[in-house]
Amino acid sequence: MNWQTNLKETVSEEGGRGVLRPVEKRTVTIAVAGNPNSGKSTLINAIAGMRLQVGNWAGVTVEKKEAQFESQGRKIRLVDLPGTYSLSPYTQEEIIARDYLVHERPDLIVNVVDATNLERNLYLTVQLMELGIPVVMALNIYDEAEAKGYRIDIRGIEETLGITVIPTSATRKTGLEELLRGIVETADNPAWRVPRHINYGEDVETAAEMVAGAVHDRHPGLAAKFPGRWLALKLMEGDRHVREETGLGEHDIPGEALHHLRRAHGEDVEAVMADVRYSLAAGLTREVLERPELRKAELTEKIDRVVLNRFLGIPIFLAAMWIMFKLTFDLSKPYADWIGDMIAGPFKHWAASLVKFVHGPDWTVSLVTDGIIAGVGNVLVFVPVIFAMMFFITFLEGSGYMARAAFVMDRAMHAIGLHGKSFIPMLLGFGCNVPAIYATRTLENPRDKALTALLIPLMSCGARLPVYVVFIGAFFPTHAGTVLWSLYVMGIVLAIFMGIIFKRTLFRGEAPMFIMELPPYRMPSLRSLTIHTWEKGKHFLIKAGTYILAVSVLVWFLLNLPWGVENKKDSYLGKVGQASAPILGPLGFGKWEAGSSLIAGLIAKEIVVGTMGEIYVKKGEEKKKEAPSFTDDLKEVGSSFVKATKASFANVFATAGITSISTAEDSDKAAERAPLKEVLKTQFTPLAAYAFIVFVLLYMPCVIASVAMVQEFGTWKWYGIAFAYQMVLAWGMAALVYQGGRLLGLGG
Amino acid sequence: MNLAKLKSGETGKITAIGAIGPLKRRLMDMGILIGEVIRVVKVAPLGDPIEVKIKNYSLSLRKKEAEGIAVEVMG
Numbered sequence: 001m002n003w004q005t006n007l008k009e010t011v012s013e014e015g016g017r018g019v020l021r022p023v024e025k026r027t028v029t030i031a032v033a034g035n036p037n038s039g040k041s042t043l044i045n046a047i048a049g050m051r052l053q054v055g056n057w058a059g060v061t062v063e064k065k066e067a068q069f070e071s072q073g074r075k076i077r078l079v080d081l082p083g084t085y086s087l088s089p090y091t092q093e094e095i096i097a098r099d100y101l102v103h104e105r106p107d108l109i110v111n112v113v114d115a116t117n118l119e120r121n122l123y124l125t126v127q128l129m130e131l132g133i134p135v136v137m138a139l140n141i142y143d144e145a146e147a148k149g150y151r152i153d154i155r156g157i158e159e160t161l162g163i164t165v166i167p168t169s170a171t172r173k174t175g176l177e178e179l180l181r182g183i184v185e186t187a188d189n190p191a192w193r194v195p196r197h198i199n200y201g202e203d204v205e206t207a208a209e210m211v212a213g214a215v216h217d218r219h220p221g222l223a224a225k226f227p228g229r230w231l232a233l234k235l236m237e238g239d240r241h242v243r244e245e246t247g248l249g250e251h252d253i254p255g256e257a258l259h260h261l262r263r264a265h266g267e268d269v270e271a272v273m274a275d276v277r278y279s280l281a282a283g284l285t286r287e288v289l290e291r292p293e294l295r296k297a298e299l300t301e302k303i304d305r306v307v308l309n310r311f312l313g314i315p316i317f318l319a320a321m322w323i324m325f326k327l328t329f330d331l332s333k334p335y336a337d338w339i340g341d342m343i344a345g346p347f348k349h350w351a352a353s354l355v356k357f358v359h360g361p362d363w364t365v366s367l368v369t370d371g372i373i374a375g376v377g378n379v380l381v382f383v384p385v386i387f388a389m390m391f392f393i394t395f396l397e398g399s400g401y402m403a404r405a406a407f408v409m410d411r412a413m414h415a416i417g418l419h420g421k422s423f424i425p426m427l428l429g430f431g432c433n434v435p436a437i438y439a440t441r442t443l444e445n446p447r448d449k450a451l452t453a454l455l456i457p458l459m460s461c462g463a464r465l466p467v468y469v470v471f472i473g474a475f476f477p478t479h480a481g482t483v484l485w486s487l488y489v490m491g492i493v494l495a496i497f498m499g500i501i502f503k504r505t506l507f508r509g510e511a512p513m514f515i516m517e518l519p520p521y522r523m524p525s526l527r528s529l530t531i532h533t534w535e536k537g538k539h540f541l542i543k544a545g546t547y548i549l550a551v552s553v554l555v556w557f558l559l560n561l562p563w564g565v566e567n568k569k570d571s572y573l574g575k576v577g578q579a580s581a582p583i584l585g586p587l588g589f590g591k592w593e594a595g596s597s598l599i600a601g602l603i604a605k606e607i608v609v610g611t612m613g614e615i616y617v618k619k620g621e622e623k624k625k626e627a628p629s630f631t632d633d634l635k636e637v638g639s640s641f642v643k644a645t646k647a648s649f650a651n652v653f654a655t656a657g658i659t660s661i662s663t664a665e666d667s668d669k670a671a672e673r674a675p676l677k678e679v680l681k682t683q684f685t686p687l688a689a690y691a692f693i694v695f696v697l698l699y700m701p702c703v704i705a706s707v708a709m710v711q712e713f714g715t716w717k718w719y720g721i722a723f724a725y726q727m728v729l730a731w732g733m734a735a736l737v738y739q740g741g742r743l744l745g746l747g748g
Numbered sequence: 749m750n751l752a753k754l755k756s757g758e759t760g761k762i763t764a765i766g767a768i769g770p771l772k773r774r775l776m777d778m779g780i781l782i783g784e785v786i787r788v789v790k791v792a793p794l795g796d797p798i799e800v801k802i803k804n805y806s807l808s809l810r811k812k813e814a815e816g817i818a819v820e821v822m823g
Contacts, residue, residue, distance in 0.1 A: 085777050085778060086773075086777035088770075088773045088774070088777055090769075090770040090773055090774065091774075117804065117805050119779070119803050119804065120778070120779055120803055120805060123777070123779070270772075270773060270776075271765075271772070271776060274773070274776035274777065274781065275776075275781055275782075278776075278779065278781055300806075304790070304799075308790055308792070308793070308799070309793070310791075310793050311793070313792070313793035314793050314794075403808070406808075407792050407797060407799065407808050408792060408793055408794070410792065410794075410796065410797050410810070411792060411794035411795060411796045411797070412794060414796075414810070420797075513770070513771055513774060513809075513810075513813055514797055514808070514809055514810045514813065515771075515774055515775065515778060515807065515808075515809045515813060516807070516808050516809075517778075517805065517806065517807055517808075518799060518806040518807065518808050519806075
């Protein structure tokens with residue numbers, strides 16, 4: 001498709017009026033490539049803003065961002081490639097980026113380059129230029145480079161490389177208009193905007209020509225599919241990904257092509273090529289960059305002297321984590337509670353009235369309110385915490401502290417086969433496993449990511465706490481603290497244990513490398529943070545929301561059918577509970593009530609308590625309240641939101657402890673649970689009670705965490721493994737507690 | 749002498765890269781090339797990994813990864 005011919009047609013049609021107006025709406029596809037930490041995301045956010053769509057690259061867990069918009073009368077489709085340092089065949093990100101560039105052939109590449117780190121960034125530029133696709137360089141973070149006293153000869157880069165270079169600052173939003181103009185101009189004139197063929201030295205060039213010639217003669221099909229010079233260079237490097245894809249190997253390379261190169265430069269052609277490309281990047285940098293002679297200690301170095309200090313490093317890290325944890329969960333909890341109350345209150349009333357208004361039978365009222373509306377509630381209550389988590393994780397990443405956190409914690413985490421960055425998702429797990437699983441996206445390597453997600457469910461989340469509290473209140477009131485701690489510690493010890501087992505079985509082999517840049521500290525822009533948080537939160541709502549809703553409705557069916565059962569024992573849930581009783585027997589709680597509660601607890605583990613309450617304590621005691629009027633409900637929505645906001649702020653400033661994890665039960669709830677505790681004492685022995693809470697700690701992740709795991713990894717594999725090992729572990733540990741305890745004479 | 753043995757503040761010149769395959773390529777992609785000058789800036793509080801300065805930026809790597817990088821101490 002030729003843009004210029006179309007323009008001509010346009011001109012001839014409208015020539016009479018003498019206006020040259022490009023009415024052609026060809027979509028210009030732009031791939032944005034650049035190093036991690038080059039400010040690429042911020043730049044894209046600044047250009048595309050809310051038009052960004054976040055998804056995943058097909059089949060992998062790497063995030064894909066895309067946007068479509070119009071600029072200067074053109075439709076522009078922007079595709080953000082994963083941040084990479086190179087286009088090697090070894091990491092997921094790099095393979096995605098190069099596959100896209102080679103096979104989708106975008107109209108042009110916008111190469112985002114960090115002006116403060118020119119040489120390493122140009123190394124990628126040189127590789128991008130091998131593809132023969134027009135390149136526009138966004139020389140980003142230009143303001144910072146200027147502030148440092150760097151002087152960059154922009155014309156020099158343009159002339160040497162034959163590409164358009166536009167200085168930009170994504171955070172200050174400067175150069176964005178110019179960049180868009182440069183993009184459109186380049187897209188309009190692709191023929192004379194193809195980057196200059198850079199000479200890699202006589203030895204490499206001769207060899208490349210020979211290889212390209214041989215491929216062209218022997219495999220014309222491949223020559224048409226791949227950029228010739230690029231394919232030749234990759235074959236010379238022995239690029240395994242290209243070799244697999246093309247089926248070409250050593251025998252397709254003319255022997256004499258590499259012979260001279262190897263003799264002159266060494267056996268390892270891959271190393272020779274890296275050297276050649278870096279020499280070009282270094283040479284160009286020397287030519288165009290003028291740095292002040294005297295270098296003062298930079299802010300980043302000063303901060304790191306404290307933050308990574310041998311003695312202060314860990315305390316500072318722990319303090320930072322404590323603040324993040326507190327902000328994530330305490331800030332969001334009042335809003336989650338508010339959403340929960342609104343769904344359970346006003347929305348249910350309104351929905352019920354509506355169904356009754358259309359004369360729906362009783363069971364439809366229940367299906368709509370207890371099934372669908374409650375299901376929607378199950379999704380919505382997670383919104384505040386997911387948004388809060390995404391916000392803080394994005395902040396940690398954008399500011400540069402995430403890399404430091406990994407640096408400080410890597411030694412400890414590596415011991416159980418994890419990566420330094422695994423610490424944060426694991427920690428979030430104590431609040432709620434769901435955001436914790438989403439937080440694993442901060443890990444780049446698929447192996448690190450999967451292993452971290454597998455261990456997160458062993459971190460005792462906030463929803464398990466109400467179960468512990470009721471049982472501890474009933475059976476161990478005098479040793480409450482010790483018993484509670486034993487559960488948290490058990491989870492951590494088992495995570496270490498399982499980590500070591502997984503490392504030696506499922507994930508045998510070389511641990512992924514750690515090699516990681518410690519980027520300069522930068523203040524992420526609020527706009528960028530908000531857009532990022534919003535995009536990811538929206539993704540959760542749409543993707544996970546549907547599944548969670550479906551499962552909630554399914555559980556409603558289990559709980560309420562056959563419709564009108566008097567005794568819970570006769571509902572489907574009760575029947576499943578009865579069937580599970582023999583399996584739970586050796587654990588000391590082989591009763592249908594326990595089994596049914598555990599199954600209901602899959603929605604969220606705290607529901608175990610609610611279900612037990614419903615089963616054990618007579619329903620008649622429930623007070624029938626007068627249904628509030630519509631306007632009362634409406635007032636309630638508003639006033640309680642204000643209350644939630646106040647509570648959110650109060651949580652952050654007033655308390656030193658973490659409110660979302662606290663053993664203290666408010667007196668209302670304690671009084672409410674008193675009858676249940678009495679019944680429990682007649683149904684469980686203390687030993688069986690402890691075995692039960694151990695089981696609650698360890699058994700399969702709740703539905704929402706499961707959905708998170710399946711959705712985040714795009715496969716059922718890891719969830720399947722988590723499910724299986726946790727069930728075995730839960731049963732085994734509870735049996736060990738109960739049977740071991742009996743042997744020790746702790747009572748049956 | 750290898751990079752893992754350099755103390756904080758010491759500078760070396762890279763003489764050989766012993767690693768192979770993906771690790772070698774990754775190191776090279778990050779600018780760790782023969783002849784390059786590299787300085788150890790810091791050791792993590794728990795003794796591993798280390799922070800180095802190369803090509804005017806900061807990089808961290810585990811000692812095990814640094815062991816394969818032969819250096820000549822420059823003082």
